[in-house]
Amino acid sequence: xxxxxxxxxxxxxxxxxxxxxxxxxxxxxxxxxxxxxxxxxxxxxxxxxxxxxxxxxxxxxxxxxxxxxxxxxxxxxxxxxxxxxxxxxxxxxxxxxxxxxxxxxxxxxxxxxxxxxxxxxxxxxxxxxxxxxxxxxxxxxxxxxxxxxxxxxxxxxxxxxxxxxxxxxxxxxxxxxxxxxxxxxxxxxxxxxxxxxxxxxxxxxxxxxxxxxxxxxxxxxxxxxxxxxxxxxxxxxxxxxxxxxxxxxxxxxxxxxxxxxxxxxxxxxxxxxxxxxxxxxxxxxxxxxxxxxxxxxxxxxxxxxxxxxxxxxxxxxxxxxxxxxxxxxxxxxxxxxxxxxxxxxxxxxxxxxxxxxxxxxxxxxxxxxxxxxxxxxxxxxxxxxxxxxxxxxxxxxxxxxxxxxxxxxxxxxxxxxxxxxxxxxxxxxxxxxxxxxxxxxxxxxxxxxxxxxxxxxxxxxxxxxxxxxxxxxxxxxxxxxxxxxxxxxxxxxxxxxxxxxxxxxxxxxxxxxxxxxxxxxxxxxxxxxxxxxxxxxxxxxxxxxxxxxxxxxxxxxxxxxxxxxxxxxxxxxxxxxxxxxxxxxxxxxxxxxxxxxxxxxxxxxxxxxxxxxxxxxxxxxxxxxxxxxxxxxxxxxxxxxxxxxxxxxxxxxxxxxxxxxxxxxxxxxxxxxxxxxxxxxxxxxxxxxxxxxxxxxxxxxxxxxxxxxxxxxxxxxxxxxxxxxxxxxxxxxxxxxxxxxxxxxxxxxxxxxxxxxxxxxxxxxxxxxx
Numbered sequence: 001x002x003x004x005x006x007x008x009x010x011x012x013x014x015x016x017x018x019x020x021x022x023x024x025x026x027x028x029x030x031x032x033x034x035x036x037x038x039x040x041x042x043x044x045x046x047x048x049x050x051x052x053x054x055x056x057x058x059x060x061x062x063x064x065x066x067x068x069x070x071x072x073x074x075x076x077x078x079x080x081x082x083x084x085x086x087x088x089x090x091x092x093x094x095x096x097x098x099x100x101x102x103x104x105x106x107x108x109x110x111x112x113x114x115x116x117x118x119x120x121x122x123x124x125x126x127x128x129x130x131x132x133x134x135x136x137x138x139x140x141x142x143x144x145x146x147x148x149x150x151x152x153x154x155x156x157x158x159x160x161x162x163x164x165x166x167x168x169x170x171x172x173x174x175x176x177x178x179x180x181x182x183x184x185x186x187x188x189x190x191x192x193x194x195x196x197x198x199x200x201x202x203x204x205x206x207x208x209x210x211x212x213x214x215x216x217x218x219x220x221x222x223x224x225x226x227x228x229x230x231x232x233x234x235x236x237x238x239x240x241x242x243x244x245x246x247x248x249x250x251x252x253x254x255x256x257x258x259x260x261x262x263x264x265x266x267x268x269x270x271x272x273x274x275x276x277x278x279x280x281x282x283x284x285x286x287x288x289x290x291x292x293x294x295x296x297x298x299x300x301x302x303x304x305x306x307x308x309x310x311x312x313x314x315x316x317x318x319x320x321x322x323x324x325x326x327x328x329x330x331x332x333x334x335x336x337x338x339x340x341x342x343x344x345x346x347x348x349x350x351x352x353x354x355x356x357x358x359x360x361x362x363x364x365x366x367x368x369x370x371x372x373x374x375x376x377x378x379x380x381x382x383x384x385x386x387x388x389x390x391x392x393x394x395x396x397x398x399x400x401x402x403x404x405x406x407x408x409x410x411x412x413x414x415x416x417x418x419x420x421x422x423x424x425x426x427x428x429x430x431x432x433x434x435x436x437x438x439x440x441x442x443x444x445x446x447x448x449x450x451x452x453x454x455x456x457x458x459x460x461x462x463x464x465x466x467x468x469x470x471x472x473x474x475x476x477x478x479x480x481x482x483x484x485x486x487x488x489x490x491x492x493x494x495x496x497x498x499x500x501x502x503x504x505x506x507x508x509x510x511x512x513x514x515x516x517x518x519x520x521x522x523x524x525x526x527x528x529x530x531x532x533x534x535x536x537x538x539x540x541x542x543x544x545x546x547x548x549x550x551x552x553x554x555x556x557x558x559x560x561x562x563x564x565x566x567x568x569x570x571x572x573x574x575x576x577x578x579x580x581x582x583x584x585x586x587x588x589x590x591x592x593x594x595x596x597x598x599x600x601x602x603x604x605x606x607x608x609x610x611x612x613x614x615x616x617x618x619x620x621x622x623x624x625x626x627x628x629x630x631x632x633x634x635x636x637x638x639x640x641x642x643x644x645x646x647x648x649x650x651x652x653x654x655x656x657x658x659x660x661x662x663x664x665x666x667x668x669x670x671x672x673x674x675x676x677x678x679x680x681x682x683x684x685x686x687x688x689x690x691x692x693x694x695x696x697x698x699x700x701x702x703x704x705x706x707x708x709x710x711x712x713x714x715x716x717x718x719x720x721x722x723x724x725x726x727x728x729x730x731x732x733x734x735x736x737x738x739x740x741x742x743x744x745x746x747x748x749x750x751x752x753x754x755x756x757x758x759x760x761x762x763x764x765x766x767x768x769x770x
Contacts, residue, residue, distance in 0.1 A: 001032040001422075002062035003395070005149040006106025008135035009033050009059060010079045011177040016054045018172060020047045023074040027081065028148035030453075031102040032063070038074055056136075058282070060104070060395075079178045081150055099453035101147050102421045105140075105393050108226055108370070110284030110314050112137035114175060119316045125164065128205060130317035131189045131364065135179040137282065141393065142227040143181070145367045147451065151180040155365035162187035189364035191317065196357070198349055211360045212324040220244055222334055222356035223321075226314055227370030227389050228343035229334025231355060236327050238298040244330065245300060247355040249337040252618030255301050256286045256309035256372070258331040260322040265310050268295040268328065274377045279312050283390030285373040286311045301330060306629045309374060314389075317362070333371055338433055340440040343369035351436075368447065369440075370427045378719045379726035384743040385717055386428045387414065393424035394741060396495060398755050403457035405445060406753035407469040409485065409746040410462075411620075415444060416750035418758065419452040425742065425751045432468040441468070460757040462488070462749065464514035480757050485513030486524045487533045488752030489712030493744070494530060495755050497710065497737040503529050504737070505536075505704045507697055510713030510745070511551070511601030511620055520544070522599030522713075523663070525700060530759035537661040537700055539603060540564075543594035545584050550602065554623045555615040557606030559584050560594070565669035578615040600715045603665060610672050611685045621714065631690055631720045632683035650691030655700055663696050687720075694724035701734065708735035712752075714745035 005028050013026045013035055020043045024036040035051075037044055048066070055061060115132045118124045126132045133139075146153040161169060165184050168176040176182045183189065192200050193207040202210040211221050218240040221232045231248065233240040235257045245251060259265050262279060269289040271279070278287045286309040291302055302308050311331065313319040322329060334342045334352060342348045343366045348359060374386040387394060400418040408414050408429075415426040426448055432438055449457070461473040463482045473479050483491070490506030506526040515521035516535075523539030543560045544550040550557050555576040563571035563585055572582035587593050601624065608614045608623035612630060617623050651668040655661055668689065675685050701709045709729070716722055716739055729736040742748040 001102050001104075003058065003060040003104040003106065004033045005103055005147070006140040006180070007058040008056045008179075011135055011172070011179075012054050012056055013051070014077060014079050014178070015172055016047060016050060017077040020050075022047055023077050024072075025074065025078050025080040027079070028150060029103070030099070030148060033103075036069065036072070036074075037077070038071055058109075081152075099455075100419050100421050101452045103148065104395055104422070105144060105147060105424075105451065106149060107141050107283065107391055107393070108139050108389050109137045109282045110312070110390070111316050111319065112282070115316065116319055119319065125184055128208075128320065129185050129188070130191055130208075130315065130320055130362070131183055132316045133179065133181050133183070134175045135177065136175070138179075138181045139226050139364075142366055142368050142370050142389070143364070144451070149180060154180060155367050156181050156183070158365075159183055159188050189362050191360065191362045194349075194359045194361060196353065201358075207360065208320055208324065211321060211358065214358050215321075215325055215329070218243070219357035220247065220355060221358055221360050222348060222352050223317075223360040224343075224345070224348070224362050224366075225318070227366060227368065228341040229348050229352065230372075231330075231332050231334050231352075232321075232360075233330045234325070234327060235297055235301055235330045238300055241298040241300045241330055244332070244355070248332070248335075250332070252303050252622055253337075254303050254305055254307070254309060255330045255332050256311060256374075257297065257301060257328045258311050258313065258318060258322065259328045260313065260319065262312065264328065265289075265312070268292055268297060269308055269310055272377065274380065274382070278375060278377070278382060279310065283373065284312065284314050285375045285390055286386075288374065288376040288385065297328065304629075305625060311372065314372075331372075338431060339436045340430055340434075341369050341371050368427075368451075371430075373428075376717070376719065378722045379738055381738060381740060383717070383722075383739045384741050384747070385745070386412070387425065387741065387743050387747055388428045391741065392427045396423040396425055396742075396751055396754065397498060397500070398423040398495065398751075398758050400754075400758045400761065402761075403454045404480075404754060404757055404761075405449070405454070405457050405459050406750040406757065407445075407459060407461035407473055408750040408753070410464070410467040410469060412743070412746040413441065413469065414747050414750050415441075415448060416754040417448055417452060417454065417457075418754060419454050422452075423754060423758075424452075425748070428747055438468055438472075442472070458757075460753050462514065462753070463516075481760070483753045483756045484516055484533070485749070486510070486515075486521055486526060486713065487528060487756060488749045489513075489744070490526055490528045490533070490710050490752065491530050491755040492742050492748040492752035493710035493712040493737055493739065494528075495751055496740045496742045497708075499708060499710070499737065500530055500755065500759070503527065503707060504710045505701055505707045506533070506710045506712060507701065508713045509600035509711075509715035511599055511715075512597075520595055520597040520599060522597060522601055523603065524598065525661070527704070527707075528710075530755050531763050535660050536704075537655075537663070538598040539600060540656075540662045540664045540666065541596045541598050542602075542606075543588045543591075544597050544599075544602065545587050545594045547593070547595055551605075551620055552617050553578060553615065554605035554609040554617055555579060555581075556584060557602050558609035560588055561603075561606045561610070561665070561669045562673070563588055565666040566673070570673075576609075576615050600713070604715065607669075607672065607689050610669070610676065611682050611689070621717075624715070624718065627686050627689070628718050628720050630683050630686040632681070632687050633720065649688075650693075650695050651688050653692055653696035655696065661700070663700065668692055690718075690720045691724055694721055694728060697725060698728040701729075702732075705732070705734040708737060710737040711739060712744055712748075716744045 022039040406416040486508035525537030526533040545556040574581040604624035608627040
């Protein structure tokens with residue numbers, strides 16, 4: 001069992017068996033890969049010894065079982081389909097036959113260098129073919145309809161192999177030996193271009209040339225990619241990028257850029273060794289990196305930030321397009337902002353009709369819609385911002401005795417599930433504000449349940465009564481107690497570290513989470529296990545004037561912070577173009593109009609309004625991103641003397657011994673206002689804020705040493721804050737669990753919910769037995 005299908009495991013085993021003159025078969029099953037070998041005792045023992053060294057690099061074998069079976073008298077060694085094997089096989093090897101999936105579902109893999117070489121070779125059969133692939137690369141999860149992984153159970157089933165491809169498929173020495181997605185121009189998927197009237201205007205190479213011309217002309221091309229549509233424009237054209245933003249309704253969020261090769265990426269961004277490796281790895285994520293000054297890009301691509309998301313071609317089709325255009329492309333999700341990724345052609349024609357100028361189509365169906373993954377290197381490690389293509393389904397070390405599905409939250413939603421045999425975190429779905437997004441959520445619950453063989457299960461979700469996931473869970477017959485939002489963040493971090501059996505101090509900083517007291521939490525210190533928690537600390541509460549309006553208008557938070565730190569009069573003196581501070585102050589004392597929160601995300605917003613003058617946010621977290629980008633990290637030297645000289649010790653946040661303890665940010669706000677009045681650079685103030693917050697978190701955690709510390713919540717997508725904390729903890733014996741593949745934001749909530757529900761179920765059984 002483990003990750004053994006869709007990675008070339010059967011061809012590798014078949015080659016070894018044939019080299020050792022053994023007969024029998026290798027087959028994919030619901031449980032993994034089954035190998036039956038017959039031969040001399042010496043040859044079989046040698047095969048057994050050499051087998052682990054034969055596994056492909058992508059393999060992750062979790063269970064290896066040996067069973068003595070009856071001699072069946074095979075003549076050769078073959079790669080067999082599960083359906084071709086004798087019906088008595090299961091009984092012979094003691095396998096229970098059921099529909100519950102034990103083997104890992106393989107993720108999609110970016111095009112490999114060998115295939116790209118063929119695409120460029122003018123005498124090769126696959127020269128210019130946009131769906132060239134082999135055993136080592138190509139779509140997997142996105143085309144799988146059922147498991148085990150066989151061509152007949154993918155969307156490639158409708159493309160029968162031609163004589164040439166069948167020859168490759170059957171040749172043990174060929175790179176495409178038993179490649180389930182093998183295809184060529186004669187037998188595989190095709191491309192074409194269609195216009196806004198749904199008329200096909202070009203096919204094949206002509207379609208590629210026409211799409212190239214459209215992009216160079218400033219048009220928006222909707223390209224059907226691996227897991228859904230992508231919107232492409234010339235990344236060097238301000239006019240084209242602005243038009244895309246307007247039509248997609250994506251006002252301020254940064255846009256990702258795709259380049260042809262790593263050399264092109266270095267012209268746009270500063271890449272460390274880890275970033276380079278991530279860009280080139282088979283999972284093919286978007287990697288957030290530091291933008292180079294003077295990079296040849298439209299200014300509106302990065303929206304004023306000092307970072308950019310870059311990716312390399314996912315498929316030969318992307319490479320061919322980039323090779324023809326000879327400039328970087330904006331490559332963003334094919335949807336209207338707030339809606340799910342569009343993946344069906346008919347839906348694309350309607351839902352993208354107000355965005356795209358032309359549609360670049362292909363006829364390989366998409367079984368599992370999936371977006372591009374986004375990662376960032378922080379504190380020397382990969383941290384997921386959006387977990388999707390190339391990484392999911394992500395196996396989780398969570399054990400349950402019965403099927404269970406965790407529903408996540410309301411933003412950046414993803415599902416996690418256990419079928420009783422294995423647990424996984426599913427792909428990013430997005431926010432659930434729109435009807436289309438909610439329909440996609442329900443479809444994914446059904447689709448993943450079917451794929452993993454779940455007929456009947458229980459559901460677990462968030463405590464927030466207004467989340468769609470909570471309301472949907474309430475309509476289901478089988479549900480378990482919901483999991484508090486910040487406890488789920490910490491439980492996800494515990495899974496990331498493999499600390500499920502330990503008590504930890506969790507630091508859960510985010511924008512919004514429903515607390516057990518009915519208020520809005522978001523700056524929490526939790527003494528936690530996977531079964532429960534105690535809230536031992538939080539940020540000092542403050543009012544959100546206008547409730548949700550404060551999320552989009554950080555100036556409202558700034559007024560509340562200054563009112564608490566210096567009083568009504570000082571808060572009334574604040575001046576903003578977006579609103580009148582003096583008129584807002586009286587509303588801060590009205591709980592029904594200004595709910596109280598401990599949100600670290602909103603603290604960032606308010607401080608950003610004071611330091612940078614940011615009054616409006618076009619999306620949640622934008623103000624915090626600008627505050628991080630403003631930091632002058634040159635003043636962050638750890639030398640005590642230099643700190644005193646340049647004032648880089650950070651603003652002060654004392655810890656009050658209340659119940660629970662509080663990080664009192666009021667002194668910090670007073671220091672910000674003094675620095676602002678003294679004309680201190682905003683870059684220096686931004687760094688002082690980050691360092692002050694990191695110092696306060698570190699000091700708080702020190703009171704609970706030697707308990708390990710786990711970080712969770714969207715605030716820890718902030719590289720500066722995360723690296724300051726890593727620097728502080730590095731000199732101590734207290735372990736710090738940093739985020740990793742499981743996203744620290746709400747995209748990882750479902751993993752934490754699943755872990756908590758599973759642990760509570762085990763605890764309940766133990767209590768019953770006692």
